[in-house]
Amino acid sequence: MPSTSKVIRLAGKEKRTTYGDFRAKHAGKKPQVPWVNVSDEEDRLRKTHLKVMVNGQSPHARHTRKNKKARHSVPSIEEPASPVPSSSGGAAALQEQRKHLPIAKGREALIQEILDNDITVLLGETGSGKTTQVPQYILESGLAGKGMIAVTQPRKVAATSLAKRVAAEKNTTVGKLVGYSVRFDECSSTETRIKYMTDGMIVRELLSDPLLSQYSVVIVDEAHERTLRTDLLIANLKNILKERNGSGEANGKGKGKANKLNPLKIVIMSATLDAEKFSRFFYNAKILYVQGRQHPVKIYYSVEGQTDYVDSAMRTFFQIHVDQPPGDVLIFLPGQEDIESLEKAIELFAKQLPKDEMEVLLCPMYAAQAPGQNAKVFTATPTRTRKCILSTNIAETSITIPGVKYVIDTGMCKEKRYLARDTGGGFDTLLTKSITKSSAMQRAGRAGREGMGVCFRLYTEESFEKMALAPEPEIMRCSLTSSILQLKCLNQDLEELDLMDMPDVESITSALKTLWLLDAINSNKELTPLGRQMAFFPLEPVHARAIIASKENGCTREALDIISVLSASSKLFVDITELREQAAEARRMFRHASGDHLTILNAVRAYEEIVAGGGGKHARRDWCRKHFLNERTLLEATEIRNQLRQTCGRLGIDWKVSCGDKEDPVVRCLAYGLAQNSAFLQPDGSYKQTMGQSVVKIHPGSVLAEKKVPAIIYDELVSGTAVA
């Protein structure tokens, strides 16, 4: 049975604004958007929450805050990912900086609170220094005893760069007192007492050490992001606390318990707005508040709702450009399509500006951009020029751009959602949705990093009030297959776990059905030996199943080559709209009649030959470029493959076993994992799912498109446009 990477579920398509539309609409007109000044929105929200906290019996929080208020102009220090100073005289300067962080004044109160309570919720704004300082305070106070302090982060870069930063503050190199642990990169030793790690990493550690006994303090940072892994960690921490401290209370202190286990302290660190929810979850734990260092941002709302946000953004930009003092502009848009569209429009109008106006320098920014393209964003803006950054959510959290004074917020973002089906499996959709309040505040905050800022919201204050407080937690929106399998290994059932938010029954049923079809659990929902093996792999269960099946099919080497590419974070085949024909031609040599997976294998093998040929880094890069292959994907896949080979070794699967050029064994073992993702050809040329009702179509990028093979298996099902 041939296999394809992607199939499309047929559905309707929404109409989108195109470049042509607004060129016609606005040619020659002076752009104007009506605004009303509301301002101080952030302050109002902040105050509401302060009130709650002060009433919430935390005298220290009040104390801490009062001290903050008394402070003024201090050297700015960025968090979380500020570069490590390299100059030799840096250590003393760093210590000086530390003392001036907003959180420094609250140090004693903070330590006392953590000492008095097993669980503390720390509400800290950006720039407060909480992520770098709190672990050090805990260490210096001796509160951690002999155990380690874990600080979890949702992202790898944050974990590694924070560790480097804190190591520098401790005047040492990373890997000694301060270390980190992320996938593919562990930098710690027996000396390590503070360990920055990704939430995924600590969840993995749970599998081998369910009580996290190495750690005496676990700090969950960025808890408000509510990643799937953070949610699972938090639920487990609650159980671990009962086990280790013998108490179900936030201030149990573990006293009087003849327990051999070292007690655990938990610190939940969150941005504004949702601290109360964490507090409630943890037996009404105390909430401590630390103010950040953020310049005020003046907020304008549009008087009436805007129907076309791309068009409104363009008019707003020129309004700023013509009327406002110098300062760069950052525009938040949902996706690449809108960014390109707005880029063309602004370019066109900028040419019509009078000669004495400032120049406009456009910087589009999105994840799928060609590498190096976004470099100009970080270079200083030339004189008599206004930089205009058109960005997706990437500039909301992941990347900080210097020099931004104005933010234009369209109020929209894209959200990927997994729709589970109780037939098992499900499909992904990518919808343009309204953002949330916390997202709107985050976006506005990007204007106040270096001085007073202004944020123009392309929606009314009324719409803002109607926005959800925070995005729906990830656990509600994605496949639970992998998580349920991991929990089964801990003898836990997701349904019975004390989670902050419980996913839909349908989502759980769907995941259980998938696991059962993969033989990971039996009909009593009990973990099978096969399921336990699958959980060892850092992969989606469907892929883990295929690898295990490769043992009896004698093609483990091939299976690992393919699956490591499938589980890399970006696609192997570069797809640039304008060069599509050329790319297809350049990659023709990899095409395989048995489908996309074998095509991937061909490409990986060809790359291996180039690597073995020893032409060096440049030769490899040129070869990849020539064949429209993403080398980053290949490099990442190589790392993943090494990891998978090790895992195979531990499970007694010999990864060196190869089936040579035979394709049947490869497709057969993939089919073990992807059985649920199979479809049969119908008379009209479309495909019908074997185990679901959806009618699907092979993605036109597939080597199988238009081939009309009788049956297919596929990796991914996306929602797409109807053709018939």
Add this chain to the structure above:
DNA sequence: GAGCACTGC
């Protein structure tokens, strides 16, 4: 003949 927010093991 098509559509790409962001992470993690």
